[in-house]
Amino acid sequence: xxxxxxxxxxxxxxxxxxxxxxxxxxxxxxxxxxxxxxxxxxxxxxxxxxxxxxxxxxxxxxxxxxxxxxxxxxxxxxxxxxxxxxxxxxxxxxxxxxxxxxxxxxxxxxxxxxxxxxxxxxxxxxxxxxxxxxxxxxxxxxxxxxxxxxxxxxxxxxxxxxxxxxxxxxxxxxxxxxxxx
Numbered sequence: 039x040x041x042x043x044x045x046x047x048x049x050x051x052x053x054x055x056x057x058x059x060x061x062x063x064x065x066x067x068x069x070x071x072x073x074x075x076x077x078x079x080x081x082x083x084x085x086x087x088x089x090x091x092x093x094x095x096x097x098x099x100x101x102x103x104x105x106x107x108x109x110x111x112x113x114x115x116x117x118x119x120x121x122x123x124x125x126x127x128x129x130x131x132x133x134x135x136x137x138x139x140x141x142x143x144x145x146x147x148x149x150x151x152x153x154x155x156x157x158x159x160x161x162x163x164x165x166x167x168x169x170x171x172x173x174x175x176x177x178x179x180x181x182x183x184x185x186x187x188x189x190x191x192x193x194x195x196x197x198x199x200x201x202x203x204x205x206x207x208x209x210x211x212x213x214x215x216x217x218x219x
Contacts, residue, residue, distance in 0.1 A: 048066065048068055049066050049071070050063075050064035050065055050066045050071055050072070050073035051064060051066065051067070052064070052065050052066070052067050053065075056070075056072045059072075063075070076149075077149040077150060077151050078111055078112075078149060078150050078151075079111070079112040079118065079121075079150075079151050079152075079153065080109050080110060080111060080112070080150050080151070080152040080153065081109065081110070081111075081112045081118045081119075081121030081122040081124075081125060081153055081155075082107050082108055082109020082110065082122055082125055082126075082152065082153075082154050082155070082194075083107065083108060083109070083122045083123075083125070083126055083134060083136065083140075083154060083155040083156070083157040084107055084140055084154060084155070084156060084157065084194050084195060084197075084198040085107070085108065085126060085130070085132070085134055085157045085158065085159060086157070086158050086159070086198075087158060087159040087162055087175055089177070089178075090175035090176055090177050091107075091175065091176050091177075091178070091181060091195060091198075092107075092108070092126075092130060092132065092159065092164060092173065092174075092175055093105045093106065093107065093173070093174060093175075093176055093181070093182075094106055094107070094108055094129045094130055094166070094167075094169075094170040094172075094173045095166075095170060095171040095172045095173070096169065096170065096171065096187055097166070097168070097169050097170050097171045098169050100187075101187035101188065103171065103185075104185050104186060104187035105181075105182050105185050105186050105187060105191070106186065106187040106188065106191050107154070107191055107194055107195070108122075108125045108126040108128075108129040108130050108132075109122075109125055109152065109154065110125045110128070110129070110169075118153050119136055119155070122134075122136065122153075122154075122155045122157070123136070126157070127167070128167045128168065128169060129167045129169050129170050129173070130164045130165070130166070130167060130170065130173045131163075131164055131165040131166070131167050131173075132159055132160075132163060132164040132165075132173075133159070133160040133161070133163070134157040134158065134159060134160060135157060135158050135159075135160050136155045136156070136157045137155070137156040137157060137158070138155065138156050139153065139154075139155055139156075139209045140154045140155055140156045140194065140197060140198055140201070140209060140210060141153075141154045141193065141194055141197050141209050141210035141211065142154075142209050142210075142211055143190045143193060143194075143211065143212055143218070144211070144212055144217070145190065145217065145218035146217055147217060147218065147219055148218070150218075152190055154190075154194045156198060156201075178199060181195060188218065189216065189218045189219075190218055193210075193212070193213060193216070197210040
């Protein structure tokens with residue numbers, strides 16, 4: 039939003055349904071500019087090393103102290119694959135090899151689309167990044183299921199585990215009637 043000389047606010051600030059639209063949006067009453075507020079894209083990866091899963095204990099809210107896969111918001115001018123690689127580097131200080139898209143999850147209550155990749159560590163080097171309290175590898179039977187940060191972390195780990203040894207050409211999606219609530 040901008041300001042005119044006399045401190046008058048300008049820009050999208052009125053909620054209304056624009057002409058030829060079907061939902062309320064923020065609109066500038068002076069020029070008619072419509073602010074389209076769209077979902078956020080999350081890029082991440084289920085990362086493995088010799089059948090162990092790389093998890094990060096969150097150092098930030100929400101769900102600080104809980105375990106997650108490395109994932110976060112896609113940046114402008116970034117591909118989803120590059121975003122997944124960057125998130126793994128930021129959260130786990132690790133280089134990965136991506137083997138394809140594992141899943142696309144829709145979380146409408148927080149307006150997110152999560153794109154999660156199958157990946158492996160390029161070497162057994164990792165450490166907590168600025169957003170992680172600790173990072174570790176877990177055998178399947180030792181994953182801290184009760185301490186996972188979000189439903190989609192559990193979905194991704196289970197989908198990865200279910201797809202081992204299978205040639206899956208279509209990515210997984212939300213379990214039936216699950217929306218991350």
